Every structure is written in structure tokens, then in C-alpha cells.
Amino acid sequence: MSEEVIKKLKQILNITFPNFYLPDDIIDLTIGACEEWDSLGNYALLTMVEQEFKLEFTMKELSEIRSIRQIIERLKND
Amino acid sequence: MRSQLLLVGSSFLPPFKYIWGSLEESFEIHFSNIGNWGEVLESANLKKDVVGIFLMEDTSFDKESSQIEKMQNVLSIIRQRLTTSDKTFLFCFSTYTPSNVITKSKSPGRLSSVMIELQKLCEDFRHFYTIDLDNLFAGMGLSASYSYRNWYFSNSRLTNLAWAKLSPAINKVLTRIQSAPKKILVLDCDNTIWGGIIGEDGISGIALGQDGIGKAFKDFQGAVMELRQTGTLLGLASKNNEEEVWEVFDNHSQMLLKRNDIIVSRIDWSDKASNLLQMSLELDIGLDSFVFWDDNPFERQQVRNHLPEVTTVEPPKAVELWPQFLRDLDLFSNFYVTPEDLDKQNQYRSRLAFQNFQSTTQKNDGYLNKISLSATLVSIDEQNLSRAEQLSMKTNQFNLRSIRLSASEIRDFINRQGNFGYLVHLKDIFGDHGLVALFLVSTKDDIAFVESFNMSCRVFGRKLEYWIVHKIEQASERLGVSSIVFGSRPTVKSGPVISKFFESGLFVRLGNFPDSAVTLVQQREYRLNEDEFYEVKKSLAGNEVRGIYE
Numbered sequence: 192m193s194e195e196v197i198k199k200l201k202q203i204l205n206i207t208f209p210n211f212y213l214p215d216d217i218i219d220l221t222i223g224a225c226e227e228w229d230s231l232g233n234y235a236l237l238t239m240v241e242q243e244f245k246l247e248f249t250m251k252e253l254s255e256i257r258s259i260r261q262i263i264e265r266l267k268n269d
Numbered sequence: 270m271r272s273q274l275l276l277v278g279s280s281f282l283p284p285f286k287y288i289w290g291s292l293e294e295s296f297e298i299h300f301s302n303i304g305n306w307g308e309v310l311e312s313a314n315l316k317k318d319v320v321g322i323f324l325m326e327d328t329s330f331d332k333e334s335s336q337i338e339k340m341q342n343v344l345s346i347i348r349q350r351l352t353t354s355d356k357t358f359l360f361c362f363s364t365y366t367p368s369n370v371i372t373k374s375k376s377p378g379r380l381s382s383v384m385i386e387l388q389k390l391c392e393d394f395r396h397f398y399t400i401d402l403d404n405l406f407a408g409m410g411l412s413a414s415y416s417y418r419n420w421y422f423s424n425s426r427l428t429n430l431a432w433a434k435l436s437p438a439i440n441k442v443l444t445r446i447q448s449a450p451k452k453i454l455v456l457d458c459d460n461t462i463w464g465g466i467i468g469e470d471g472i473s474g475i476a477l478g479q480d481g482i483g484k485a486f487k488d489f490q491g492a493v494m495e496l497r498q499t500g501t502l503l504g505l506a507s508k509n510n511e512e513e514v515w516e517v518f519d520n521h522s523q524m525l526l527k528r529n530d531i532i533v534s535r536i537d538w539s540d541k542a543s544n545l546l547q548m549s550l551e552l553d554i555g556l557d558s559f560v561f562w563d564d565n566p567f568e569r570q571q572v573r574n575h576l577p578e579v580t581t582v583e584p585p586k587a588v589e590l591w592p593q594f595l596r597d598l599d600l601f602s603n604f605y606v607t608p609e610d611l612d613k614q615n616q617y618r619s620r621l622a623f624q625n626f627q628s629t630t631q632k633n634d635g636y637l638n639k640i641s642l643s644a645t646l647v648s649i650d651e652q653n654l655s656r657a658e659q660l661s662m663k664t665n666q667f668n669l670r671s672i673r674l675s676a677s678e679i680r681d682f683i684n685r686q687g688n689f690g691y692l693v694h695l696k697d698i699f700g701d702h703g704l705v706a707l708f709l710v711s712t713k714d715d716i717a718f719v720e721s722f723n724m725s726c727r728v729f730g731r732k733l734e735y736w737i738v739h740k741i742e743q744a745s746e747r748l749g750v751s752s753i754v755f756g757s758r759p760t761v762k763s764g765p766v767i768s769k770f771f772e773s774g775l776f777v778r779l780g781n782f783p784d785s786a787v788t789l790v791q792q793r794e795y796r797l798n799e800d801e802f803y804e805v806k807k808s809l810a811g812n813e814v815r816g817i818y819e
Binding site for chain 2: 206207209231234235238239241242247249250253254
């Protein structure tokens with residue numbers, strides 16, 4: 192996955208979870224990585240990803256995608 | 270300290286910082302639980318301002334009543350709340366429901382009862398405001414604003430784009446309730462109100478007219494004139510030869526702005542920040558009431574660097590976008606336009622003429638005898654209550670106790686036994702200045718306490734404040750009062766003016782407030798322990814204004 196995409200994902204994580212001190216490598220981050228990243232936070236994260244990358248998750252994807260790795264996989268399929 | 274704000278919705282309101290971050294700078298936000306709208310509002314803390322977000326489509330699965338009946342029920346509950354709480358209620362509503370062109374083709378007025386009730390709520394309650402979501406989102410389109418997927422997944426119908434539009438709109442309305450609009454728009458000339466450079470292109474070479482880019486500049490002038498006509502003052506700050514600029518104003522057939530529309534100008538080769546500062550001093554308007562528009566990024570940055578209090582607009586690069594951009598700024602917008610607002614330009618011209626007269630006549634007060642000052646007390650009623658509220662909310666300098674009272678609070682005050690209050694109308698040879706002062710007095714036993722006293726800075730220098738003290742004395746005597754007490758709670762802006770007022774020789778400073786004058790409830794309400802107190806020396810105010818006022 193390109194550096195540009197990772198950079199955008201980091202920005203989205205910063206906006207969605209402003210109190211989260213992001214590691215350099217975000218690939219393995221999942222729901223629960225910080226206090227704000229609960230199910231509601233996960234929904235916020237995915238809607239921000241939709242807006243940035245101009246895609247729309249299905250309801251099934253909103254339920255099942257819970258990690259950065261899964262988001263990246265989804266972006267590859269778009 | 271941030272105010273408390275309760276967010277209530279007909280569906281789930283996502284509590285995400287990226288949605289509400291800008292509001293959180295001014296408000297401590299609380300989210301209500303989703304539930305029956307009525308139960309939520311009826312139980313909601315009456316001491317919080319409320320933003321209610323209601324989408325009629327959210328009620329589509331309630332089969333017990335029609336959507337319109339449901340909406341009417343919501344408005345009825347809101348009316349009940351507005352009656353019991355004077356906290357702000359901002360109602361953001363959508364009446365959109367999916368179209369069925371056939372079933373709706375014979376009922377275009379089906380929402381009229383709802384809209385009529387909304388209008389009545391706005392008229393009956395000054396603390397009720399609305400945002401029409403369908404209108405707000407129209408530019409984006411409904412499919413970009415509402416999402417069935419979001420609704421089924423999270424019980425929240427709006428998209429991120431819709432939230433990004435709504436949250437700032439809510440912030441704008443709530444901010445305007447708490448702060449005054451800007452007062453003056455200062456414009457550059459070259460490539461701002463006309464295309465080209467007058468010094469190089471000449472009057473016939475500038476772009477201003479019926480076609481192309483010249484039409485865009487003319488339409489921009491039109492948008493500026495709309496502001497002028499609702500009370501915004503206009504100024505010019507241009508690096509040019511003055512006579513060349515005025516030649517365009519006076520002689521170019523496509524100019525909408527005329528010389529008489531400009532209240533103040535600095536057309537010279539000085540830096541614009543210095544010129545803006547001079548305008549501020551000349552008009553006695555704070556820099557934070559100025560908006561500056563210049564096509565040149567260098568000039569804009571210079572003003573930002575030196576005068577950060579001035580709002581320096583960053584206009585779009587494309588001039589054809591300027592007219593709508595100016596209209597959308599909302600920096601000058603207000604909920605009501607009073608007759609005083611419409612006459613603002615004349616009022617400031619009168620003030621400048623008075624200052625000029627003052628500086629050219631003799632230094633003693635003899636000049637006040639020459640200007641035919643005439644002041645009258647005006648009873649506060651429903652027609653002028655908005656002006657009373659404006660004076661209470663917006664006056665910063667001559668505001669003795671820094672108390673801000675809403676229209677309903679002023680109404681309640683003057684209706685209480687033993688209380689009285691008036692607006693003051695002023696005119697002189699410089700013009701009719703309108704309603705320029707407000708005072709509210711409570712009485713108990715033999716003491717009158719001036720709860721609130723505000724006077725517009727436009728009429729400083731006329732001893733009107735002493736005329737008002739004299740009138741308070743006369744009214745109090747009729748009520749059997751022997752002592753008139755003023756409170757003083759100065760701020761950074763009001764301190765110098767208030768000091769001068771109380772050091773005029775008409776007052777004696779008191780140590781403590783005479784406790785018998787007001788009830789303990791009133792003491793708590795008006796935070797009397799924060800005031801300094803002064804008693805009026807009898808009859809001196811009348812002597813001060815004898816021969817000056819008719």
C-alpha cells in the first residue's frame with residue numbers, strides 16, 4: 192500500500208482519535224488500540240475513511256471491518 | 270467560562286469530536302439519550318441552551334399518528350418548554366420525506382400548518398431560532414446529505430458531509446446570539462470594487478460594467494450595497510491618488526457605490542494597517558468590529574500581522590464568486606434589523622459632525638447650548654423591546670454594571686411592582702439619533718437602585734447621562750424615594766468611561782449596598798456583591814444640564 196495512503200490513514204486516525212499517540216507503524220492497529228476506538232469510534236473512523244477515499248462501505252463491511260489491515264485490504268479492492 | 274449546551278435529536282447524534290469540535294470551543298456539550306422527544310425535552314435541564322435536530326423522516330415508522338401530527342406534537346412540546354425556560358432553543362428541522370409525486374400532487378400545502386406554527390414560535394419567543402436543514406443541504410443534494418445505510422446501521426440519518434455543513438451553521442447562529450455583528454466593511458479599490466488600476470488604466474479603462482469580469486465587479490458592489498442598506502458601514506482603504514478614486518465614484522456610469530455611501534476613507538500611500546487604526550479612532554469603533562477586503566495578499570497579510578483583531582477576509586481567487594461569498598460570510602448578519610440599524614450611516618455622520626463642531630468651538634460647554642439638544646423618555650413596549658435588548662446586549666463602553674438582559678428579562682423587570690425603566694430618544698441639530706439609552710430602576714422602601722444603565726457611544730459628549738440621572742431623580746421623588754443608588758462593575762472597555770461618570774462630582778461613593786433596598790433574591794440574581802456603589806447627590810444632575818436640554 193502506498194505511502195500516500197498510509198499518510199492519509201494516519202491523518203484520519205489523528206482526527207478521529209485526537210488523544211491517541213500513534214505509533215509509526217499503524218498496520219497492526221485494531222479496535223481497542225485506544226480508549227476512544229470502541230465500536231462507536233470504529234464507526235467514526237470508517238465514515239472518515241469513506242469521506243477521504245470517496246468510497247462507501249456496505250453495512251456488512253461497517254460491522255466487520257475493525258482494523259487498519261482490513262481497511263487497507265478494502266481500499267485495495269476498490 | 271463555556272455555556273452549557275444540550276443536543277437533542279429525533280435520531281442518534283454521533284458524539285464525534287470532528288463534528289462538534291468547533292462548538293466545543295464555546296460550549297460544554299451534553300448529548301441527550303434518544304427517546305421519546307417529549308420526555309427528553311420535558312425532563313431536560315431548563316438551565317441549558319438546547320439544540321434540537323428533528324428530521325420528520327425519523328418518524329416514518331410511527332404508525333400511531335401521521336408524520337405531520339408528530340411534528341405538530343413536537344412543536345407543542347417545544348412551545349411548553351419555551352414558556353418555562355428562557356434559555357436559547359435552536360430547532361434544526363427537516364420536513365423532507367421521500368417523494369411520491371402522485372400522492373403529493375394534490376397537497377402542496379400539507380406542511381403549511383407546521384410552518385405557520387414555526388413562524389409563530391419565532392415571533393412569540395425571542396429565544397427560539399430555526400435552521401431549515403432541507404434548505405441548508407439543498408446545494409449538496411439530498412442523496413449527499415441523508416443516508417439510509419447510516420440510518421439502519423446507527424440510527425443516524427445524516428452523512429459526514431451533512432454534519433460538516435450543519436455543525437458550523439449551528440455555531441454561527443449560537444455565536445451571533447452571544448456576540449454583535451461586525452459594524453464596518455473596509456474595501457480596497459483597484460481590483461476589488463473595479464477591475465484594473467485606476468492610476469494606470471484611467472476611468473475608461475477599468476473593468477466595471479455589463480459584461481464579463483466588469484459585471485462580476487459590479488455585482489460585488491451590489492452585494493456590498495445590500496450590506497450598506499441593512500446598516501453596515503462602508504470604508505475605503507486604497508493606495509491611490511484620492512482625486513482619481515473619487516472621480517470613478519462620481520463619474521463612472523456603472524458604479525453602484527456612491528461617494529455618499531462611504532462613511533470613512535483613507536486614500537493615500539500609507540500602509541493599510543495604520544489607516545485602519547486611524548479609522549477606528551475616528552469612528553470610535555473597535556478594531557474587532559472591522560472587516561477588511563483586499564484583493565492583494567500582501568496587503569491582507571500586513572493587516573493580519575499588525576491588526577489581528579480585524580477580520581481580514583480571504584476572498585476566492587475567482588472574482589465571479591465574490592458576490593455570493595460576501596453574502597455567505599454572515600459577519601454582518603443579524604436576526605432583526607431595527608430602524609436604528611437602517612439609519613446607522615446617518616447616525617455616524619451626525620457623530621462625526623458633532624465631534625468636528627466640538628473641536629472647532631470654544632472649549633467650555635457653551636457649544637452644547639447651541640445644538641438644540643432634545644431628549645425624551647420613551648416607555649418600553651413590544652415595538653421597541655428589540656432596541657432595548659440591543660442596547661443591553663451590545664453596549665460595551667457606557668454599560669455601568671455589564672449586565673446583559675434579553676428582551677424577556679427586560680419585559681419581566683419592568684412588569685414587577687416598584688420597578689420602572691425607559692428608553693431615551695435624542696435629537697439635536699446634527700440629526701435624529703433615535704433611541705440611544707436604556708435604564709432600569711428597582712425601588713424598595715426609600716431607595717431606588719439603578720439595576721442597568723446603557724448608553725450608545727455615538728452620543729457621548731452631550732451630557733445625556735446627567736440628563737438621565739436627573740430624570741431618574743424626578744421619577745424616584747414621585748415614588749417617595751429619598752436615595753438613588755448606582756452600581757458600578759467596570760470592564761476593560763467600560764472602565765475609563767464609567768470612572769469619568771462617577772468622578773463627575775454628582776456622586777458619593779458608598780461602602781456597602783443599603784441592604785433594605787432589594788430582596789435577597791434580587792441580590793443573588795444581579796450579583797450585587799461584585800459592584801461598587803454610588804449615591805446621587807440631590808439635584809446636582811439637574812444643574813449640570815440646565816439650559817442645555819430643551
